[in-house]
Amino acid sequence: MKTRALKHPFFVIIGPSGSGKTKVAEAVFPKEYKVISHTTRPQRVNEKQGIDYYFETQEHFDQLIRSKALAEFDTYNGYNYGVGIDELIMKTTAHPAYDVLTIQGFQAIEQLFKPLVIPIFLEVSKENMLARLQERGEAPTIIEERSALYEQEARNKEIIKHYPTHFIVDANQPFSSVVKDVKEVVNNTLKNHFS
Template sequence: MKNKLFVMSAASGAGKTTLKDLVIKDFPDIKYSISATTRKPREGEIDGVHYFFKTKEEFEQMIKDDALVEYNLVHGNYYGTPKSFVEKTLAEGNRVLFDLDVFGKVNFDKVYPDATGIFILPPSDEELERRLRGRGTDSEEVIQLRLANAKKEIEFAKTKGKYEYTIVNDDLQKAADELRAILSQK
């Protein structure tokens, strides 16, 4: 039986979204989990496709209603995984690929301990900073916050995380091939 749940984690800018976009189309039975968030949509993002965009009040009601598998406050915004999405996707016979930060994954593992963890690392701190700056979407303050958080997240993942696989994203095609191999395992 194939693994049903996969959790990718990485510091912002490590390339997990790019990797996911390259690979997931090769697996029609794997659905990408849509998280709920209180952050504002970026250009081109659609509610219910990229995220479920919520107000802070709506998100806090979801917390009170125990409607989330996990949630966390990241970069000043809430992010969380709606239980209903996971249950519906599994009931349809599909597998699910999640994008969770390292702290959210710890909470997720309490609910789904058999999920396969995949940690994506940037090749270096310098390359991570170059990628974050290259996006052109964040202020200097946000970039510095993301860099500081990246160091904490990487250390946490190495010491306290449950990741069966680590992919260093130094060559996009090689990293994509490694991710495909993980998702293909029985």
């Protein structure tokens, strides 16, 4: 199956828990630039179908995998998550798009759509990560889980460095500075892409 090409860059925000990935991404990009993922996770009270996620039954998610409709998919906390190829192509038709993904998700999509898949890694210290999770009011068991995953997630920075176009942003700075740095990365990339 021939995968169609992206017309504009797709920015993938990656980083350890507590690096602020989702909040930073939402502050940098307009809402309509977000690539909506599919998930089998139950819908939460404040979430909307087709805005936060495409909430799927396990059967339908399996069908998406079988029909090769997903650019990447993964299991997290016992639920499936995946990014649809059609969604990616549609979202990048008129402007760039973004999503917050795992390193594996980025790598799978980069394989299909390079060179327009741009990773932005948010680097955060373990101390700051733990402090932010506590501020967020996360349960001690979650903080412990994320703490155990920290080394592995932080090592993803070394993987990112092997990609010709990659960016590493210091997420230990105040939130506004992180947003400013990521905006700069996005604007410079777009300028270079269309110059």
